[in-house]
Amino acid sequence: MSRLDDELRIAFRREPPPADFLTRVLERAALQPEPRPSWWQRLAMLLGTPRLRWVAIGVTALLLLAVSAVQYGRLRGAVTEDRPRVAEVPPHSEAGERDAASPAVDGSQDGGARSISTPRELLQRHRASTSQVKAPAHDDRQRVTIAEARAAKEKLMLALYIASATLNDAERAVHDDSPKP
């Protein structure tokens, strides 16, 4: 530390303020308006009264309930709208698909078996087959999805069956190996 540092420290020693400095500051502080509370402080003060606090809690709870009820209603409406659509899909659509995909083959087979069909029957069958061909693509897609889902379900069942059989074998093996009392 050099002499210059020391001299500077001496030169810049703290000076005592005027004797009445504190009094004057306190007087001016007393005259000052109260510090403005921030928005969250004001909110806390507003909810400071217990009754008001309960009112706020009640209103919030009611609002939440109303919103939940509306959401639940919407969800339920959507489910009930979807249900008839699912019900419309025939349970064995694979057969139906097959019929729709190859009406000519069926027709030839049927033609062989029922050679004595009346023209009216033939016309009705033709109309039915054409209406199935013209069915919207949406239904076809749904049927494909359902078929895939069924196949997946069967695979899953098979897997579960294999797993359960393996587990049974393992359990049996464990029981056989364990020393008998």
Next chain:
Amino acid sequence: MVGWEGTIVLDKATAARLDDRIERSALEDELAFEQIVRRHQGMVFSLAYHYLRDRSLAEELAQEVFLNLHQNLNAIKSPEHLTFWLRKVTSHRCIDQSRRQKVRPQVSLEDVPEPAATAKENDLFLSEMLRRVVDTLPEKARMVVILRYQEDLDPMEIAKVMDMPLNTVKSHLRRSLSMLRDKLSRTLGEVAV
């Protein structure tokens, strides 16, 4: 309805207790504020006085700093934060004041009077001369020197107080000290400074 009435009674009691607490808290706040002013008035006033070199201006500025603190007392988190806050606000206000009113004595380095006697015999004179030389420094450099030697802050702390890069603070200090050393060497003819 008993429960409802009971609630009202409880509310009144709670409200009375709350009022009492608020009053006590306000009183405690006032007492705390008084303690703060009592404790830090020397620091705030000295910073302002050494910078502005005018007692009445320094007193006015120091009062404003404390009034500002009174308004923002809730934002103070700890005693260290309080000291930091006071130093920061005072130094920034001093610089603003200096810029606004041009209170800085317009004394060039060459105008600083040479001492007539040796430094040992005239410590007061030397101190006064040093203060005058510091007065000739640019605004920020002047505050850096005052914070360094009045408050004994290291460059890092000064950088934080003045919102300045550390290297700027260091260069201000280096340049100011070199200038002071030159001046003292010339006037006192000592190598030891």
